[in-house]
Amino acid sequence: MSWDKISKETSLLSWKDVMEVESYVYTLGVDGEVFLNGLKEGKILGRKCTKCGRIYVPPRMYCEDCFVENGEYVEAKGPYLDTFTIIYEDDEGRRLEKPLVIGLIRFRGCSGGLLGSVQGELKAGSEVEIMEYGIPLRVKTK
Amino acid sequence: MEKVAVVGVGWYGFSPHVHDLSFREMMFEAASRAYYDAGGMDPRKDVDTFISCQEDFWEGISISDEFAPDPIGGAMRPTMTVAGDGLQGVAHGVMQITSGLADVVVVESHAKPSDIITFSDVVKLSEDPIYVRSAKVPNIHFVAALDATKFLSRGKATRADLAEVVSKNKSAGLSSSKAPYAARIDKDYVLSQDYVLTPFTRLDIAQPVDAAIVVVLASETVARRFSDTPIWIHGIGFATDSSNLELATLGEARYMRLAAERAYLMAGVESPLKFRGIFVDDRYSHKELEHLEALGITDVVEKLREGYFHPGSYLPVNPKGGLLAKGYPLEASGLSLLLDAVEYMREGEESAIVGSWRGFFTFTGSVAVMSR
Numbered sequence: 363m364s365w366d367k368i369s370k371e372t373s374l375l376s377w378k379d380v381m382e383v384e385s386y387v388y389t390l391g392v393d394g395e396v397f398l399n400g401l402k403e404g405k406i407l408g409r410k411c412t413k414c415g416r417i418y419v420p421p422r423m424y425c426e427d428c429f430v431e432n433g434e435y436v437e438a439k440g441p442y443l444d445t446f447t448i449i450y451e452d453d454e455g456r457r458l459e460k461p462l463v464i465g466l467i468r469f470r471g472c473s474g475g476l477l478g479s480v481q482g483e484l485k486a487g488s489e490v491e492i493m494e495y496g497i498p499l500r501v502k503t504k
Numbered sequence: 505m506e507k508v509a510v511v512g513v514g515w516y517g518f519s520p521h522v523h524d525l526s527f528r529e530m531m532f533e534a535a536s537r538a539y540y541d542a543g544g545m546d547p548r549k550d551v552d553t554f555i556s557c558q559e560d561f562w563e564g565i566s567i568s569d570e571f572a573p574d575p576i577g578g579a580m581r582p583t584m585t586v587a588g589d590g591l592q593g594v595a596h597g598v599m600q601i602t603s604g605l606a607d608v609v610v611v612e613s614h615a616k617p618s619d620i621i622t623f624s625d626v627v628k629l630s631e632d633p634i635y636v637r638s639a640k641v642p643n644i645h646f647v648a649a650l651d652a653t654k655f656l657s658r659g660k661a662t663r664a665d666l667a668e669v670v671s672k673n674k675s676a677g678l679s680s681s682k683a684p685y686a687a688r689i690d691k692d693y694v695l696s697q698d699y700v701l702t703p704f705t706r707l708d709i710a711q712p713v714d715a716a717i718v719v720v721l722a723s724e725t726v727a728r729r730f731s732d733t734p735i736w737i738h739g740i741g742f743a744t745d746s747s748n749l750e751l752a753t754l755g756e757a758r759y760m761r762l763a764a765e766r767a768y769l770m771a772g773v774e775s776p777l778k779f780r781g782i783f784v785d786d787r788y789s790h791k792e793l794e795h796l797e798a799l800g801i802t803d804v805v806e807k808l809r810e811g812y813f814h815p816g817s818y819l820p821v822n823p824k825g826g827l828l829a830k831g832y833p834l835e836a837s838g839l840s841l842l843l844d845a846v847e848y849m850r851e852g853e854e855s856a857i858v859g860s861w862r863g864f865f866t867f868t869g870s871v872a873v874m875s876r
Contacts, residue, residue: 367524374523378621381564388633419750420635426746445657445754447649449701452642453624464641466650466754474750477639486657498639 393421396435401495406438408472419474440470443488443503446480465490467499508598509727509734510874512542512720513846518682518830521618522714527563530716531575531614538610538718539577542730545608545720547577550730552606554578557586557593557613557835561626564619576612576718588742589613590717591838591860591870595740597721607723608730615834617712630865636749645709645788647749647865649701652790654755656703660805663703666789667694668808670707673786673822676815677829680844685711686829703790710787713831717839719846735846738873739773741766745867752867757791759869760798760859768800771873776800777819780853783841785861785869786826795859796821799871823848837863838870849876 390398393409397420400407409421412433416425419438424431446465451457467490468475478490482503494500514537516522516530525533539545547554556572565571569585572578586593590613597609620626627644631637643649655661668691677686689707697705720730727734743762745752752758767773776782776799784799786792796804796813807813813821824830824844833840838860845856855875862868 371523379564386633390634394634426751445650445654447646447653447701447703448699449641449643449646449649450698451700453644455700458642462642464639464646464650466750474748476750477636477641486653497635498641 391423393423397421404495406441406469406476406492406495407435408438408469408474409433409435417472419469419472420476438469438472441467441490441492441501442470443480443484443486443490443501444468444475445486446484448484464498465501467501505602506604507724508601508737509722509724509731510719510737510842510846511722511727511731511734512538512545513718513843514538514541515682515715515717515843517713517715517833518684519714520684520711520831522616527614527616527619527716528571528575530616530714531612531718534614534716534718535576535610535612538720542720545730547610551577551608551610552582553600553609554581554583555586555593555597555609555611556583557588557590557611559587559835561629562615562617562620562834572612576610578610588835588868589838589860589862589870590836591740591842591858591872592742592868594719594721594737594839594842594872595742595870598737598740601721601723607726609721611719611721611839612717613836613839614716615712615836616714617834618714623712627864632748643701644864645701645704648788648791649704651754651794652703652788655790655794658755661790661793664691664695665793665805665808666703666708667691669786669789669792670694670828672814673792673826673828674707676823677825680824680829682715683825683829684713685831686825704788708789710827710832713833715833715836715840717833717836717843719839719842733850733876735849736875738875739767739769739771740870740872741770742868742870747867749865757794757798757861757869759867760795760861760871763869763871764799764859767871767873773873776857779819779855779857781823781845781848781856782819782821782859783845783848783856784821784826784859785837785841786822786828787832787837787861787863789828791861792821792826795861795869799857799859832863834863837861842872845874849874
């Protein structure tokens with residue numbers, strides 16, 4: 363055990379370097395491509411388990427419950443606001459010019475969901491209208 | 505089956521910024537203290553296996569587990585790493601002892617977040633890159649906030665209850681030697697603060713802290729060679745909910761419930777209310793209540809309001825301040841709660857439950873059932 367410690371800040375040295383993490387290619391995968399192409403057409407696509415019928419949004423190749431390959435793609439309907447937060451500050455503690463509402467948008471009869479930027483009155487469970495298809499979705503509560 | 509005891513603990517840091525020591529030196533300091541606490545144990549002779557719990561990105565070094573053995577006395581000795589919370593590492597240590605593989609296991613975890621200049625950027629690298637990170641949400645606490653809003657929407661807890669948790673834990677931390685974020689503040693002061701993001705003010709969110717922690721585990725056969733006051737682990741479990749944000753359960757801690765079921769079954773726990781203390785992850789104020797529910801405690805909000813969980817009351821929860829007062833030392837957070845539980849029982853209390861969470865963007869938790 364070291365009993366001799368340096369207590370004077372100006373006597374300390376530090377070594378600064380850069381950790382390279384800025385460039386990386388993430389493979390979308392089969393279902394990722396189908397999903398993003400669907401978004402371009404204004405559709406939210408999910409994929410249904412052939413065994414239990416669970417529909418995953420975004421679509422997934424396999425069912426985590428049954429561990430079988432999922433089957434058909436289906437269009438998810440009935441979007442609603444499951445939960446939300448109003449963000450006032452960014453990660454550096456700076457106040458945002460305008461608070462940003464981020465919500466988790468789910469779809470009736472489906473598992474999963476997507477992040478959405480939310481406008482309108484905030485109430486968990488409210489149905490929403492999708493104004494813009496992207497990540498995040500842009501939605502307005504009804 | 506062989507029983508497992510904690511026979512030594514050591515820590516170093518619990519400061520927002522340990523200026524002078526590298527994380528490896530902090531590990532050495534914590535290990536030296538743990539071996540002293542375990543009756544002057546010699547790690548080069550007395551320890552069978554070593555376990556280090558860590559994540560590469562935090563250290564800014566890839567494959568940082570290569571550096572795990574030597575600062576804790578494990579050079580060229582059987583060492584494994586756990587990419588997860590320290591309490592998961594303890595679970596692995598328990599398995600090594602109960603399976604007969606080892607009699608003495610050392611579990612280590614550490615954190616030096618003060619070295620991470622772009623902390624939030626590193627945190628974001630743990631988000632799903634396509635469906636979550638690409639949304640460019642400007643605050644890393646948003647997943648916890650979505651979880652907290654869902655928790656509150658169930659209609660039992662209110663914003664004032666979260667403020668009560670903050671007040672209780674930050675005040676309780678004043679009695680701890682390792683709680684730099686402790687403060688005597690009341691509920692109204694918390695409620696008067698601006699939101700960072702709903703439903704959290706700055707006070708509802710625990711801050712990172714530099715710390716290294718080492719725990720020495722021993723089988724029942726050898727435990728009393730190293731300690732007159734072993735603390736027994738009767739049950740331990742860990743579990744992960746669906747690992748994707750959109751599929752995981754929000755508003756309740758399913759991971760903790762699954763981990764508790766496993767630990768309680770192993771320990772034969774009838775009711776968590778029979779324990780003398782609970783040390784549970786509170787890195788966001790609502791998490792304390794959510795985790796208590798998952799540990800099987802009913803009417804959590806009512807009990808909080810009645811003072812049931814306050815220090816000295818029926819079932820003290822985080823009586824040494826929790827992570828809101830101590831800060832959260834990344835992967836060492838679970839060990840920091842276990843450390844509090846061990847100290848609490850050494851001070852005379854009979855039993856405790858520890859419940860840890862792996863933190864940001866994870867849905868993994870661990871539970872340990874312990875007694876004197």
